[in-house]
Amino acid sequence: MSVTVVGSIAFDAVQTPAGSRERMLGGAATHFALAASFFDRVHVVGPVGDDFGDAEMDVLRIRGTNVDDVERVAGGSTFFWSGRYHEDLNTRDTLDTQLNVFESFEPKLSTASLASEVLFLANIQPGLQLKVREQCEAARFVALDSMNLWIDIARAELDEVIARVDCLVLNDEELRQLTGKPNLFSAAHAVLEAGPSIVVAKQGGYGSAMVTRDDFFALPAYPLHEVVDPTGAGDTFAGGFVGFLASRPPSERLSAPVLRNAMAYGTALASFNVEQFGTEGVASVTGEQVRERVRDLDRFARFDPIDAPLAG
Amino acid sequence: MSVTVVGSIAFDAVQTPAGSRERMLGGAATHFALAASFFDRVHVVGPVGDDFGDAEMDVLRIRGTNVDDVERVAGGSTFFWSGRYHEDLNTRDTLDTQLNVFESFEPKLSTASLASEVLFLANIQPGLQLKVREQCEAARFVALDSMNLWIDIARAELDEVIARVDCLVLNDEELRQLTGKPNLFSAAHAVLEAGPSIVVAKQGGYGSAMVTRDDFFALPAYPLHEVVDPTGAGDTFAGGFVGFLASRPPSERLSAPVLRNAMAYGTALASFNVEQFGTEGVASVTGEQVRERVRDLDRFARFDPIDAPLAG
Numbered sequence: 001m002s003v004t005v006v007g008s009i010a011f012d013a014v015q016t017p018a019g020s021r022e023r024m025l026g027g028a029a030t031h032f033a034l035a036a037s038f039f040d041r042v043h044v045v046g047p048v049g050d051d052f053g054d055a056e057m058d059v060l061r062i063r064g065t066n067v068d069d070v071e072r073v074a075g076g077s078t079f080f081w082s083g084r085y086h087e088d089l090n091t092r093d094t095l096d097t098q099l100n101v102f103e104s105f106e107p108k109l110s111t112a113s114l115a116s117e118v119l120f121l122a123n124i125q126p127g128l129q130l131k132v133r134e135q136c137e138a139a140r141f142v143a144l145d146s147m148n149l150w151i152d153i154a155r156a157e158l159d160e161v162i163a164r165v166d167c168l169v170l171n172d173e174e175l176r177q178l179t180g181k182p183n184l185f186s187a188a189h190a191v192l193e194a195g196p197s198i199v200v201a202k203q204g205g206y207g208s209a210m211v212t213r214d215d216f217f218a219l220p221a222y223p224l225h226e227v228v229d230p231t232g233a234g235d236t237f238a239g240g241f242v243g244f245l246a247s248r249p250p251s252e253r254l255s256a257p258v259l260r261n262a263m264a265y266g267t268a269l270a271s272f273n274v275e276q277f278g279t280e281g282v283a284s285v286t287g288e289q290v291r292e293r294v295r296d297l298d299r300f301a302r303f304d305p306i307d308a309p310l311a312g
Numbered sequence: 313m314s315v316t317v318v319g320s321i322a323f324d325a326v327q328t329p330a331g332s333r334e335r336m337l338g339g340a341a342t343h344f345a346l347a348a349s350f351f352d353r354v355h356v357v358g359p360v361g362d363d364f365g366d367a368e369m370d371v372l373r374i375r376g377t378n379v380d381d382v383e384r385v386a387g388g389s390t391f392f393w394s395g396r397y398h399e400d401l402n403t404r405d406t407l408d409t410q411l412n413v414f415e416s417f418e419p420k421l422s423t424a425s426l427a428s429e430v431l432f433l434a435n436i437q438p439g440l441q442l443k444v445r446e447q448c449e450a451a452r453f454v455a456l457d458s459m460n461l462w463i464d465i466a467r468a469e470l471d472e473v474i475a476r477v478d479c480l481v482l483n484d485e486e487l488r489q490l491t492g493k494p495n496l497f498s499a500a501h502a503v504l505e506a507g508p509s510i511v512v513a514k515q516g517g518y519g520s521a522m523v524t525r526d527d528f529f530a531l532p533a534y535p536l537h538e539v540v541d542p543t544g545a546g547d548t549f550a551g552g553f554v555g556f557l558a559s560r561p562p563s564e565r566l567s568a569p570v571l572r573n574a575m576a577y578g579t580a581l582a583s584f585n586v587e588q589f590g591t592e593g594v595a596s597v598t599g600e601q602v603r604e605r606v607r608d609l610d611r612f613a614r615f616d617p618i619d620a621p622l623a624g
Contacts, residue, residue, distance in 0.1 A: 017494055037623060038620075039620065039622065039623075063624050087488075087494050089494060089495065176399075176400060182329055182399050182400055182401060182539070183401065183517060183536065183537075183539055184517070185536060185537055186537045186538065189537070203518060205495065205496070206515060206518040206519075207518075209535075211535075216535045217613075217615070218519070218532030218613065219613075219615075220521060223497040224497060225497055226495070227495055244620060257615065257616060257618075258618070260615035261615060261616075261620075285624075286624055287621075287622030287623060287624050288622075291622065294617050295617050297615075297617075298614075298616070300529060300530060301529075301613050301614060301615065302613060302614040302615075303531075303569065303572035303573060303575070303576055303609075303610060303613065303614075304572075304573075304610070305573065305576065305606050305607050306569075306570070308350075308556060308559060308577065308603070309559075310599030310600075310602055310603065311350050311351075311376065311599060312350065312374075312375050312597075312598055
C-alpha cells in the first residue's frame with residue numbers, strides 16, 4: 001500500500017523570534033511526505049526547478065519516499081516563499097511569493113502514484129485537485145487541504161472537490177470563511193453535509209480538533225518551551241494524520257479510536273517540526289521519539305471524571 | 313467550609329452575533345459565585361449601587377450564596393460595562409466602562425467571609441487583592457485573576473500578590489504579556505517560578521490549559537452549535553475550577569486527577585454560560601446537566617494510544 005501527495009515543493013526564507021533562514025527546503029508536499037513516510041511508502045508529485053539539488057532530493061527520499069514524480073522543469077526555478085512570524089508565532093506576514101515552476105504546474109502521475117490507495121491533495125488550485133482526484137481511481141481515502149485564496153477566487157471548483165473527498169483539513173479561520181459559520185463545531189457540521197466524513201481543524205499553537213458525524217475530539221499542541229519555526233506544521237500534522245490512517249486497514253479508518261490516534265501522531269510529528277527550522281526536525285527524529293510523544297499526549301489529554309455532589 | 317470571592321458585580325450591555333441585551337446582571341464575582349455555588353457555600357464581597365434591585369440580589373443568592381458582604385453604596389450606581397463581540401466571538405470591543413461605585417471600592421470582609429478556607433481574588437486592582445489576601449489568614453487555597461491594565465500600570469503590586477497565591481488564572485495573551493515569554497508553556501513555567509503552584513490559561517473558544525511543576529493538561533471548550541454570549545465565561549470557568557477544588561480535602565488540591573476534574577467542571581459550567589446571555593445559563597442549569605457535560609468532555613478528550621510500527 002502507499003500514499004500519494006500532490007502539492008508544492010519549495011524553498012522558504014523565514015524570520016522567527018528564534019532566528020532566521022535564508023533558504024531552506026519546504027513546501028506542503030515536502031512536509032507531508034517527511035511525516036507520512038514513517039507509516040507507509042509515499043509518492044511525491046510536484047515540480048522543482050534547476051536550482052533543486054541532490055541534497056534536497058535526498059531529504060525528500062528519507063524513509064523510502066518515491067520521488068519519480070518530482071518533475072524537474074528545465075530552465076525554471078523552484079517555488080519560493082518568504083515570511084516573518086510575529087512574537088506569538090501564531091501569525092505571520094508573507095514577505096515574498098515567487099510561484100516560478102509552480103505557476104504552470106500540471107500534475108502528471110505515474111502508474112505507481114495512481115495506484116496508491118490513499119491520496120493527499122495538498123493546498124493547490126482546486127481545479128488541479130479535482131483533476132488529480134478523478135485520475136486516482138484506486139484511492140479509497142482522500143484528504144484535502146486548501147486556503148483562503150481559493151475560497152475567494154475558485155469557490156465553485158473548491159466546493160466540487162470538497163464534495164469528493166473523505167476528509168477536509170483546514171485551519172480554523174478558513175473553516176469559518178468557507179462556511180460562514182462563526183464557530184468550529186457548526187462550521188465543521190456544515191462541511192460534513194457537503195460530503196466529507198471527517199473535518200480536521202488546525203488551530204496552530206492550540207492544537208487541533210476533529211469532527212465527524214458522530215464524534216468530536218480535540219487535542220492540544222504538544223507543550224514546548226520554545227517554538228523555533230512553525231512553517232510546515234500543518235502539512236506535517238496532515239502527513240502524520242493521513243499516514244497513520246494509511247497504515248490501518250480501510251475498514252478502521254472511520255473508527256473513532258483510530259482517527260484519534262491519527263490526530264495524536266499528527267500532533268506529535270508537528271511538534272518535532274516546529275522545534276527546528278524547516279525540515280530539520282522531522283528529517284532527523286526517530287520512530288521511537290514519535291511514539292514517546294504520542295504516549296505523552298495521552299497523559300496530557302485524559303482525565304477520569306469524578307461525579308461531584310452538586311447543589312441544584 | 314466555604315469560598316469567598318472578591319470582585320465586581322455589574323450591569324452589562326452586550327451585542328453579539330446572536331442578539332443583544334441592554335442591561336443584564338454581570339461582573340466577575342457574580343459569574344464566579346453562580347458557578348462555585350454548585351460545590352460549596354460562597355461569600356460574595358463587592359459593591360453595588362442604588363440601582364441594584366431585589367431581582368438581581370436573588371440571582372446572586374442562588375444555591376445558597378451569602379450576600380451579606382455585598383455592599384450597597386447609597387447614592388451610587390452599579391459598575392457598568394458595554395461591549396460588542398466580533399463575528400468569531402473570541403474578540404470584542406469595549407464600548408463603555410463606568411466604574412461608578414467600583415471606583416472607590418475598599419473590600420470589607422465580615423468574619424464569615426474571612427473564615428473561608430478558599431479565596432478567589434477576581435480581577436480588581438492588585439493593591440486591593442493584596443490587602444484582602446493579607447486579611448484572609450484562614451485561606452489555605454487562593455486563586456487570582458487579573459488583566460492587561462494592571463500588568464501595565466500596577467506591575468509591582470501585581471507581582472507581589474501573585475507571589476502569595478496558589479493559583480493564577482489568566483488568559484493566554486495576559487500570560488505572555490506578564491512574562492514576556494511567547495508561548496504558553498514557557499510563560500506558565502515563568503509564573504511557577506514566581507510562587508504559584510498552578511497556572512491556568514484561559515483560551516476562549518479553544519478551551520483552557522493547566523501547568524503545574526510536574527503536570528500539563530489541556531481541555532477543549534465544550535463543542536456547541538451556537539455561542540450566544542461569551543461574557544463571564546472566564547469567571548464562570550474559574551468558579552467551577554475553584555469551587556470543585558474547595559469541595560475536596562485540602563490534601564487533594566494539588567493532585568493531578570483532582571485538578572483535571574476541576575478543569576472539566578470549569579469547562580462544563582463555562583459552556584452553559586456562553587449558551588445564553590449573562591447569568592441566564594448558569595442560573596438555571598442543574599447539577600446533573602453539569603455532570604453530564606463533564607462526562608461528555610471525558611469522551612471528547614481521551615484516546616488510547618496505539619503503538620504504530622514506524623520507519624526509522
